[in-house]
Amino acid sequence: MKDRPSGRKPLLVTVLVFPGVRLLDVTGPIEVFTTANDFGGRYRVRTVSPDGADVVTAAGTGLRVDLAAAQVREASDVVVVPGGPEWPSLVKDDALLDAIRALDARGCRTASICTGAFLLAAAGLLDGRRATTHWRFADQLALRYPRVTVEADALFVRDGHIMTSAGVSSGIDLSLALVEEHLGADVARAVAKDMVVFMQRPGGQSQFSVRTRTPRARQEMLRQVLDTVAEDPSAPHTLAAMARRAGMSARHMSRLFHEEMSTTPARYVEQVRLEAARAMLEDGDDPMATVARRTGFGSPESMRRAFTRNLGVTPGTYRARFRTTHTADDGTRS
Structure with missing residues (x-):
């Protein structure tokens, strides 16, 4: 695992976005990290896209982008890779995969949301690792990427510096776990209560x-x-x-x-x-x-x-x- 971020400086979260990204995959984690700032956290969140252009999500909502992935110089404490319904074509997007590899190389922790696991796998970051994704696509992840050990029922999985989460709202579960890792259980619990969500959701995707x-x-x-x-x-x-x-x-x-x-x-x-x-x-x-x-x-x-x-x-x-x-x-x- 890469070095853990220091609590003495702001924690930089870089969220990679792209045309057709699923909106909640992006906003769920952002909401968790920014809410943590109300309880003593010091997160700084930025959005990047492969070319620096603003994007339109799968829901038709526009998202503002701060900079291009190639312009990233600071190391990120967390890199978030969301998913999208068009993941079968996204896994063939060389520019997107290159951006993921570059951000991962500069990051302490890389985390995927939902079908973002397919992007990590296509970029070679899940080879030899355990991972999860939305329960509907777990079999396809295992079939397409046999070097990945898929844990189909998990809400999220840690393996080294990589984390993967299940479908959509489980990105909130994963992000709360990162807040707990960075700032302790009390802060994560406060964020969960403020957002009116479970800090620890009962069960896995079998629910x-x-x-x-x-x-x-x-x-x-x-x-x-x-x-x-x-x-x-x-x-x-x-x-x-x-x-x-x-x-x-x-x-x-x-x-x-x-x-x-x-x-x-x-x-x-x-x-x-x-x-x-x-x-x-x-x-x-x-x-x-x-x-x-x-x-x-x-x-x-x-x-x-x-x-x-x-x-x-x-x-x-x-x-x-x-x-x-x-x-x-x-x-x-x-």
């Missing part, structure tokens, strides 16, 4: 809907089984029961889950039940025993084990994060 993340099954019988589980997580969804509903053997059912869903029947059922339990904990005050029964876990202890295994927090801690502004540091961040 997103199981059905939206599940590939569409080719066989109608399997699709019906998946829908039945999602509609009533509390039902007895054993392998034998699901196989009977589909009119097939348990062995064939397991093979279909493996081939079409890249998971096991038990794992899918647990993820659906976990999603249902999270929804009850977020929106209501039912006792843990009631939540466990209605979501199919059966007992609070079984539910607690599933939460700890998948999200790194207990059901009680998960609920507390939706009931209070307290942001306890329990070490669960990626």
Whole structure:
């Protein structure tokens, strides 16, 4: 890892922008660092583009640029590389990739947001490293860049002086982690409270809907089984029961889950039940025993084990994060 920045001087954050950049990938981190200045931080943020020209984001909003990447002389404490929906063409933009390499060479820490990981990978900065990106594109990152070890569920990943984050708003999670690294947990916690966000968001990218993340099954019988589980997580969804509903053997059912869903029947059922339990904990005050029964876990202890295994927090801690502004540091961040 490169040398850590000194707290005795302003911390310089350089955000690389380009035509078609995703707006929140840029503004989320900037908001975190500038808010930290209200709590004792000394961040100075500048935007650069490969040619120094102002850019229009994917949302159609114009962004002012301070200077061209080639004009950068000062070493940056943090270099932020956002993503954009046109990343397949951006990874072929030699001028953009050269700018990334040059900024990284002068930076203490380089961090990508969302599909910005593809730009780092195309620039060769992720070779031999662990990384993450938006869950929708994690498989493509692994396929295109086999020298990168992709951690598809992480909100963000540190490997040496490189950090990569998942989709869009996870750039805020990453930036809060950098504020904590630079200025301590108290300042990062104050920034999170001021922005009304988690200092440590529960879980990883697995928090997103199981059905939206599940590939569409080719066989109608399997699709019906998946829908039945999602509609009533509390039902007895054993392998034998699901196989009977589909009119097939348990062995064939397991093979279909493996081939079409890249998971096991038990794992899918647990993820659906976990999603249902999270929804009850977020929106209501039912006792843990009631939540466990209605979501199919059966007992609070079984539910607690599933939460700890998948999200790194207990059901009680998960609920507390939706009931209070307290942001306890329990070490669960990626």
